[in-house]
Each structure stands twice: as structure tokens, then as C-alpha cells.
Amino acid sequence: MAAPHIPTPSDLPQSDPPALVEAKAELRRHLRALRAAAPAPGAAAALCRRMGEHVRAVLPPGACVAAVWPLPGEVDLRGLCAGLHEDGYGVLLPETPPRGQPLRFHRWCPEAVMHRGRFGTLHPDGPAARPDLVFVPLLGFDRRGFRLGYGGGYYDRTLAGLPGVPAVGFGLSAQEVPAVPVGPYDVPLPLIVTEREVIRV
Known part of the structure; x- marks a missing residue:
């Protein structure tokens, strides 16, 4: 699958226009409140199964998959991470650097020591x-x-x-909105996985 154009760091805007900033902030407030409600029973487990199926369909064992360690309220991917590790995939988790820098990914295994990072995140002590x-x-x-x-x-x-590198969004179907406010520098993801489907853009 061909990757979409991803902006280079010099392409990235310094800031969105004020009206767009406010529109995004308002939608974030709405979605955070929505996320506070309990998801449908089994939805998170179904999402993890579908994400694992996608990985196994497009990558061979030995390939490295970047996931995330859950923050409060987020979908818990720890079962997905364990399953991929057992099947021979490299599982990477991000370290959150100071704002303005890209994430750094470190290899995870079930025995990894987890370190606290910015914004309450956790990342493993494995190699980058x-x-x-x-x-x-x-x-x-x-x-x-x-x-x-x-x-x-x-x-x-x-x-x-x-x-x-393929980028795959993931979330629950309840997180879908009619239209995300976007500016000229926002780039769509080629795939989004939910517990119900794989959305191919």
C-alpha cells in the first residue's frame, strides 16, 4: 500500500489559525467528556483483536509495531502488545520527549522495566x-x-x-465524528481500525 504524503518537519505549521484552534479545542472537550462514559462491553477487546489481525495480515513476525501504553481513559492495548510479542513481533512503545520533538520508540517485553515520562506516560527501558x-x-x-x-x-x-512507514489510527467507533476540523497541513491517515471495521481511506 502506498503511503500518503506525510509533511516534513519544515512543512509543519507553527500554529493553526485561531478559529481552527478553538474548533479543535471545543471538539476535544466534547470527546473527552464522551470518553469518560464506559464503552460498550467487549468493545476494547474487539478493537485489540482487529488490530492484531491487521498486523498479522500485513507484516511478518520479526517486524516492529509501535503501540501505546494506556493512559487513564484510553483503550488498553497491553493484551495486544503481549499477543504480538508472543507471536514474534517486536513491540515498541513511545517515550514522550519535550514538546516540539518527535517520539522515541523503545522495545518492550513483558519483563521490561517501565519508566515514567511526560504527561503521565510510561515507556520501557528497552533499546530504541x-x-x-x-x-x-x-x-x-x-x-x-x-x-x-x-x-x-x-x-x-x-x-x-x-x-x-504505515500509520494506522485506532479508536472505538463511538469516537467517530461527522467531520474533524482540519487545516491545510492536516494529513489523513490511510487506515483507521475500530472494534467494528477497518476504514480504508
């Missing part, structure tokens, strides 16, 4: 590695492939430095 596929978390998404993240720009910068 380059992913062959990146699962991208989101607060919301639409059918065009646009995602609304947390506002730090970490994944924009990270994907800009990983040309050709």
Missing part, C-alpha cells in the same frame, strides 16, 4: 528501534481519515520522520 508500522491514538476521527489528537503535535512530527 524504528517501527515498521505505527498505531496512532486519537480522540476522534472521521471517514475521510482525519484524526483529532491531543494537541501536542507529537505524532505529526514523528510520522514526518518515518517516510514510508
